[in-house]
Amino acid sequence: MSIPPELCARCKGYKRLCKLPRCPILESFQAQVRTYMRLRGLDAHGSTPPSILVGEFGYPKVKIYYMVPVGVFGDNARLYEDPVGWSIRGESLANIIKFRSELLSGEVQVSIDKPEILYEKEFGLAGLSVDPVDSEVKLAKPPIPTLRFDGLTKPLGPRAPANTIKITSNPKIPLQVEKIIWDDLKAVEAIRDLYFNNVDIYTIQRLLSLGFLGRIHRRRIVPTRWSITAVDDTISRILRSKLRGRPEVQESELYYNEYLGNRFLILVKPGPGRFEWIEIWQPRSFWVRSSSKPIIWRVEENTRGEATAMDGGFSAARLAVLEVLSRVNRIGDTIIIREITPGYYAPVGNWHIRETVRRTLAKPIAKNITIKELKDVIKTKIDYNPEDLISRIRLLRNEVKLTDYT
Amino acid sequence: MFKLHFKDATIWRNMIASVEKILDEGVFAATPDGISLRALDTSHVVMIDIFYPREAFIEYEVEGERVDVGISFSVLSKILRRAGKNDELVLGVEGNNLLVEFRGRGSRLFKVPLINLVYEKLPEPRIAFTVKAKMLGSIFRDTINVVKLVADSITFKAFEDKRLLIQGEGDIASTEIELSLEAQTLLEMEVESPDSAKYSVEYFTYMTSASRVADIITIQYAEEAPIKVDLEYTGGGRLTFYVSPRAE
Numbered sequence: 001m002s003i004p005p006e007l008c009a010r011c012k013g014y015k016r017l018c019k020l021p022r023c024p025i026l027e028s029f030q031a032q033v034r035t036y037m038r039l040r041g042l043d044a045h046g047s048t049p050p051s052i053l054v055g056e057f058g059y060p061k062v063k064i065y066y067m068v069p070v071g072v073f074g075d076n077a078r079l080y081e082d083p084v085g086w087s088i089r090g091e092s093l094a095n096i097i098k099f100r101s102e103l104l105s106g107e108v109q110v111s112i113d114k115p116e117i118l119y120e121k122e123f124g125l126a127g128l129s130v131d132p133v134d135s136e137v138k139l140a141k142p143p144i145p146t147l148r149f150d151g152l153t154k155p156l157g158p159r160a161p162a163n164t165i166k167i168t169s170n171p172k173i174p175l176q177v178e179k180i181i182w183d184d185l186k187a188v189e190a191i192r193d194l195y196f197n198n199v200d201i202y203t204i205q206r207l208l209s210l211g212f213l214g215r216i217h218r219r220r221i222v223p224t225r226w227s228i229t230a231v232d233d234t235i236s237r238i239l240r241s242k243l244r245g246r247p248e249v250q251e252s253e254l255y256y257n258e259y260l261g262n263r264f265l266i267l268v269k270p271g272p273g274r275f276e277w278i279e280i281w282q283p284r285s286f287w288v289r290s291s292s293k294p295i296i297w298r299v300e301e302n303t304r305g306e307a308t309a310m311d312g313g314f315s316a317a318r319l320a321v322l323e324v325l326s327r328v329n330r331i332g333d334t335i336i337i338r339e340i341t342p343g344y345y346a347p348v349g350n351w352h353i354r355e356t357v358r359r360t361l362a363k364p365i366a367k368n369i370t371i372k373e374l375k376d377v378i379k380t381k382i383d384y385n386p387e388d389l390i391s392r393i394r395l396l397r398n399e400v401k402l403t404d405y406t
Numbered sequence: 407m408f409k410l411h412f413k414d415a416t417i418w419r420n421m422i423a424s425v426e427k428i429l430d431e432g433v434f435a436a437t438p439d440g441i442s443l444r445a446l447d448t449s450h451v452v453m454i455d456i457f458y459p460r461e462a463f464i465e466y467e468v469e470g471e472r473v474d475v476g477i478s479f480s481v482l483s484k485i486l487r488r489a490g491k492n493d494e495l496v497l498g499v500e501g502n503n504l505l506v507e508f509r510g511r512g513s514r515l516f517k518v519p520l521i522n523l524v525y526e527k528l529p530e531p532r533i534a535f536t537v538k539a540k541m542l543g544s545i546f547r548d549t550i551n552v553v554k555l556v557a558d559s560i561t562f563k564a565f566e567d568k569r570l571l572i573q574g575e576g577d578i579a580s581t582e583i584e585l586s587l588e589a590q591t592l593l594e595m596e597v598e599s600p601d602s603a604k605y606s607v608e609y610f611t612y613m614t615s616a617s618r619v620a621d622i623i624t625i626q627y628a629e630e631a632p633i634k635v636d637l638e639y640t641g642g643g644r645l646t647f648y649v650s651p652r653a654e
Contacts, residue, residue: 244430245430271449272447272448272449272450273448274449302608303447303448303449304427308558394653397653398653399449399451399650399653400451400630400632400650400651400653401449401450401451401650402446402450402451402452402453402531402632402648402650403446403450405531405532405533405631405632406529406530406531406532
């Protein structure tokens with residue numbers, strides 16, 4: 001069976017548009033990656049960074065993967081799950097894959113409507129910690145040495161069912177987090193509180209996924225990939241509503257950056273607050289291996305935050321843009337071009353989009369540029385015909401306004 | 407003093423449900439003649455123009471020249487969604503609140519804070535329309551619902567023989583709907599020149615709730631110019647949308 005690469009660029013292993021139970025691209029890829037294991041016997045000791053993944057297969061009975069780097073303790077363990085740090089240091093794709101493959105997972109099956117179990121068993125609390133937490137995982141059988149990939153979450157290393165998981169040091173839980181998990185607050189309100197108290201977004205995602213947020217009797221465990229986009233979208237909605245009625249940015253600014261074989265060219269210009277997301281998948285890049293020409297995927301979002309498609313990558317990027325606009329308290333139209341080169345040979349989660357866009361927006365490479373100048377920039381930065389690309393961008397077209405008719 | 411008593415709450419419910427999709431907030435101006443609202447969306451692509459004459463109300467009391475009622479449409483729409491089939495609607499102002507009351511089986515009263523907004527009289531767009539077509543609300547709604555299934559743009563094409571062709575062109579599928587006097591899907595049609603124009607279908611989908619309760623819908627457009635969609639309601643009420651053409 002052949003699957004059109006256009007479908008894969010849109011799906012990214014997430015929506016299973018090909019209707020196969022598991023993504024064949026991911027399956028064939030994971031077998032090629034070697035895992036590194038330091039485990040002898042069935043007892044694994046180490047500090048979780050923290051890194052806890054909630055799976056989605058079998059929902060509402062899902063698996064929780066509690067991850068420890070075997071034999072690595074304290075601050076040294078932080079490296080194994082550190083999206084912000086990885087991004088700042090410019091960690092290579094090979095290194096990130098290596099870290100993830102060294103994380104051993106103990107699996108526990110839980111029912112999503114019983115989040116209190118994670119609390120009682122204490123290991124759920126490790127997920128709230130800002131520092132690594134020493135843990136002991138006793139496995140029921142030797143782990144399978146594979147690495148599993150997914151478009152949204154970080155790769156998942158060798159894993160085996162766990163008999164017991166114990167934490168042996170105290171999790172360091174920030175005060176605001178400690179307070180909020182006992183509040184009978186809707187999840188949306190809790191996320192707002194945490195975010196404006198500067199709790200890191202990855203901690204909020206973990207809190208939501210481990211069932212620590214929401215009205216007390218209605219809490220649920222949420223699969224990690226769902227919680228990632230849920231948190232991105234919730235915070236974006238909050239930021240958007242705060243920006244409503246603010247003045248527009250005064251000049252257009254162009255930004256560029258690249259990381260992990262992904263290039264981002266971002267234009268923020270005066271406008272009422274719309275988004276346009278254009279992905280260019282180069283031939284032989286990850287999801288479109290079989291394609292001989294670049295594949296384009298696009299999402300548009302209007303001023304009310306209604307998008308033409310759900311896309312986890314777009315959600316992550318949009319959040320980073322709205323954060324910057326909120327800082328200057330202005331609205332604007334944003335065009336994000338993401339080019340994926342064959343250098344991005346393994347998907348490691350959408351965190352890198354969020355973090356790269358955040359860093360990209362730190363400093364513009366040009367201001368108030370004309371279409372012609374933009375064409376020249378595209379020529380040097382993006383491997384795609386500039387005329388064709390610009391003609392595809394809706395937000396660059398001359399728009400007819402009703403005020404022109406009075 | 408501001409008191410409006412209206413026979414059928416569901417009309418306002420559906421009208422505001424459409425307005426809410428386009429405007430966050432706005433000012434109704436109530437004068438001795440009737441109540442009106444004219445506003446542009448944030449991107450200046452859509453304009454909304456409402457007028458409801460005093461004769462359409464069972465009771466209409468407005469003190470002085472004009473009373474301004476600034477309101478958040480998302481809040482108002484949430485409340486109006488509670489309106490049932492046989493409910494009458496009574497609007498009033500008390501202090502800094504808008505009172506919304508449904509009278510049907512018993513009465514339900516809501517208080518909504520008014521927003522302090524400055525009333526601005528916007529000019530009406532001046533467009534020389536070349537095509538005019540009149541149809542029933544249900545036909546308009548069906549047409550939009552079909553086009554939005556397959557396309558993100560909608561094209562109107564008029565022919566001298568009083569036919570109106572509505573096309574939707576999508577990435578995968580496309581659609582074509584023909585309305586005509588002959589098939590009695592149009593009530594009236596005037597063609598000055600056989601023009602065609604293209605718009606984003608998104609804005610038309612916002613009109614579907616309002617068109618559910620409209621008696622007659624009139625569209626007017628010209629080549630590469632905005633379209634005007636008039637929705638007529640019982641008692642002489644009118645809701646008008648102007649939509650800018652799509653830039654290609």
